[in-house]
Amino acid sequence: MKSDNKEKIVSDALLAGYQKYYRMAYSYVRNEADAMDVVQEASYKAIYNASKLRNPEYVDTWIGRIVINAAMEVLRKSSRFEQEIADEDASYETEFADLDLREALEHLDPKDRSIIELRFFEDLDLNSISNMLGENLSTVKSRLYRALRKLKLDLGDEG
DSSP states (O other): OOHHHHHHHHHHHHHHTHHHHHHHHHHHHOOHHHHHHHHHHHHHHHHHTGGGOSOGGGHHHHHHHHHHHHHHHHHHHSHHHHHHHHHHHHHHHHHOOOHHHHHHHHTSOHHHHHHHIIIIISOOOHHHHHHHHTOOHHHHHHHHHHHHHHHHHHTTOOO
16 A cells, blocks of 8 residues: 555544544543643654555554553653652652762662662563563663663772
């Protein structure tokens, strides 16, 4: 099937199902402006990637998955997600007996700190962390090892 035909199929589906996609996005983000942003981002991605649509009869499902992924991305980036991380950081603060370790963790990049916390405090495996953060496994591994090296330097452990 020609790419132009797929773009038309995707565009038509987006126009016909706009309200449904908006409701789907809203059910995730619970905010009108964010839901509109999600649908706009998902529409862009769907049209841009229309050539990747394998079965035009499943265009609605395909777009729905793009909407869900875009909504999850907004949630990860939203202030609510950041607030949840801050709340978790506050709860960990009481668990850290070593003030030096707590201080060293606070100097890490927030993404690196999240990986350290998920791996060692939540005891998650690297695949789970990768899926949770929406990062490639190799990216999670390199962030983890970089963060561990930085912690080692910050804590003055040369051995």
